[in-house]
Amino acid sequence: MVRVRFAPSPTGALHIGGVRTALYNYLLARQQGGTFILRIEDTDQGRYVPGAEDYIIESLRWVGVIPDEGVGFGGDEGPYRQSDRKEIYQKYAHELVQRGHAYYAFDTPLELENRRQAEEHFTYNHLTRSALINSLTIGEEVSKRRIATGESFVIRLKVMPGRSIHIQDLIRGDVVFESSELDDKVLLKADGMPTYHLANIVDDHLMRITHVIRGEEWLPSTAHHVLLYEGFGWEATMPKFSHLPLIMKPFGNGKLSKRDGAKFGIPVFPLAWKGETAEESFDGFREVGFLPGAVVNFLALLGWHPGGDEDIFSMEELIQLFSIEHIGKGGARFDYEKAKSFNQKYIHAMDDAALATLVRPLVEAKGYQVSDAFLSRAISLMKERVTFLTDFVETGYYLFEPVRVYDEETLQKRWNGDIAAVFAELTEKFATFDLFKAPDLEEAVKAFIQEKGMKPGDILPLLRIALVGTMKGPAVFETAEVLGREETVARLKRMMDNQSVKS
Template sequence: MMSKKHNFVRVRFAPSPTGPLHLGGIRTALYNYLFAKKYGGSFVLRIEDTDRKRFVPNSESYIMETLKWCQIEPDEGAGYGGIHLPYHQSQRGNIYRLYISKLLEKGHAYYAFDTDKELYIKRKEYQNRGFTFSYNASIRMDMNNSLTMTKKKLYTKLNSGSSYVIRFKIPPGEKLKMEDMIRGNIVVNTDSLDDKILLKSNGIATYHLANTIDDYLMKITHVIRGEEWLPSMSLHLLLYRAFGWNPPIFAHLPLILREDGKGKLSKRNVDNFLDFPIFPLQWKVPETNTIIPGYRELGYFPEAFVNMLALLGWNPGIPGEIFSLQELINLFSLKKITKSGVYFNIKKANWFNKQYLKEKKGEIFSYLSIELQKRSISYEIDDLYKIIHLTIDRLHFVHEIWEHSFYFFISPSSYESSLFNQICHQNIIDQLEDCKKSLSNISQFTSVNLRLLFHKYNKKNRYKMMQIFRLALVGSLKGTDLFMILEILGKEKSIQRIDKLMKKIREKI
């Protein structure tokens, strides 16, 4: 796992502030964090904000709040400080210009003065011939760049203020051997690569240049990032070689796919956020002020969210699926990450939350207490804990407790019509009157004694009377154990609700 040339692990999470993080982004941060912590290394947060056109306000604070909520905060970086300041790429322009001058001096980069019009004409020319235009070794000597002009002409061009970009000079005819910790050995023919722009015409470094220089200067040992950056790996390795630097170890993570087979999970899925929630925290769309809830607002626990996310593409290699953050750190291995895309399943995400919910009875108690106070309903603390114990297996989220327990506190105002219409007969009233007398005569109003009471009916009538009792107590055929409902309600309230149902039946007949 560890390279001989790296005796201290340093990884980075380098998001762009172009909107909220989605599942793929926060999973990348999580894997970086787990890897760093496993080897006693450092987790660095760098903000890659060179593309100011795509900058979205509040993105950076969203990133930081997400990392904090997931309890995977960086050891250094933007908002955390460190010895490699600044951690915003927009503030590192002078550093990039210094290093690009070295590439120009060594002949690994060149000035390109091609105008948009000239490039358009070339593309059109190639398209008409049935080819795809690529600014590479086969075309560069026919273009308007410093490789095709004398030094004198170049100085004249530069001094005249002509617009230019700086491109990387890809060495042709080479089979570049690369190694990825997840995908193994990869070979790329450099003839298939184009001379990427390193410095844009506005003087701002592109991602490729800034990323490579920053990773080197910040002593990053392992670059763990999404699969979408795999095609850029060859350029980045060539840049390292051009600078004369040892490259970091690369690991490219698999995509997270939609379960419905409609491609990868991305920010375009926000319209179906309840079926495919993709943001860890709530996001307010700046243009429309639309609120898109995140996992936090939908009621997921951060521990459950992180546990679920960790297993989206990684297998610990041992039985079980519930792991604490420390257990994830101890078990984590890049070699156990899958190469192929992984399907996101919202039902599985809910299952994870349910497992953690079992340890959150205090939070459920607080939530239920507040709901009762809102409605000015008095309650016994012991009864609340009994109710939580009875209903917790039905819950996935804390906020679901009310819909699964309201009938313990509120008498039904209406009854499920399908059953109610079937029981509107005098003989049902007679049976209920008989049951009422039996209930009144029970000295110890416990679920055990109540269960014995119903055993006097034959099996068929017992089932029917239990249904009618449930209708009287709950208003429908939903709810937890009938005899526990009776016990918690108590004799007086239970009989009151039976009387209420009898009254409704009499009104009907």
């Protein structure tokens, strides 16, 4: 039975790379009929950020990556918050010392810091530990006594040199590390909390995790993890590892970071995050107007592809097609243009009614009040020209309120005395049409234009500007129909007033 976990640290907003990691774990679990667990890794009390946990949960819900077990989702293998498991780690850490695979160390952070200052590349390892203060050098008895007096200590992994540690990564194949190159990682910190390395192994074992799918940044420490499994005698049930390629910045070098969102003016978080300051607050895909399905599709393909020429996949299809073997090895650049295009496609593919339920809250947030019928017509009018849900009320604001600005350049080019007279007459005509349907309007208006000896190009652009203010917009007669006769006539009059004031 497949059991996988997503184990974020609640240090702030969950970055999009984390969402992808969660997604891949989820896809494997769903496909294999397994279990997907959310575990909160809050062992660094200094970096804990209130609200981050809720943010993570809400983000996963939004993208539809729902845990089967975990913080906020129940389950029998809890607690799923590491700060609630403190005693468990302590027990295992001491057990590892008993087994001879770890030791107590008393060197203070300051002492070690000084060593690093003095020595270029100082590391706490098999070479240096014999000259440091730990239970290996001062003895078990003395150590016990010092601990009993309340002196602070850490527990470190005792890495024995001279071994080649092989990792069979499902994505990268055989990866080898020499144990003599590994440092004696801290397992239990002076505050009694475990480090990631210890907590991760203990929890994965206790929670019977079968596959660890995580970011590539963990690959270098995986050898330590293997040593830990061996030290505890858990080799037989050690999970299989898969290290995902990193998501890179859209421009420049390096992996995508939280700051890149503000830097490039793009969202890099699923949901908006309100920090203490504006500097600490970020936009989210949801608030920008993305559909969760589009985000999932985009993210799924950032580092994975099932093969073939298809690239639009629903969650159900992703679950069916997903396979670790098809995950790429190289870092994938975050391409916002691509994300937008997915969103546009997803909006196009959605029917008006479904779209209306998503757009209505945006409409109401702007203070507009519209009927379902009107909203649905407005949506079908704008649908082909929006990228984001928010475009319906931003770009297409003119469907809900009077025109804010007129395209003066075009107006200046086309508006003149003759046109003004014809326009006034046309306005009268609009007021008298019985049927206010696009095809009828078009026919009547075009006939009128011809009658006046003018060309469509003389009138239509102006009509458009009167209705929506800009040369970019939905079909004129369709727009007039949606707006209705009253509003259409009002807008025509308003523009004439606007023009007469100027002259």
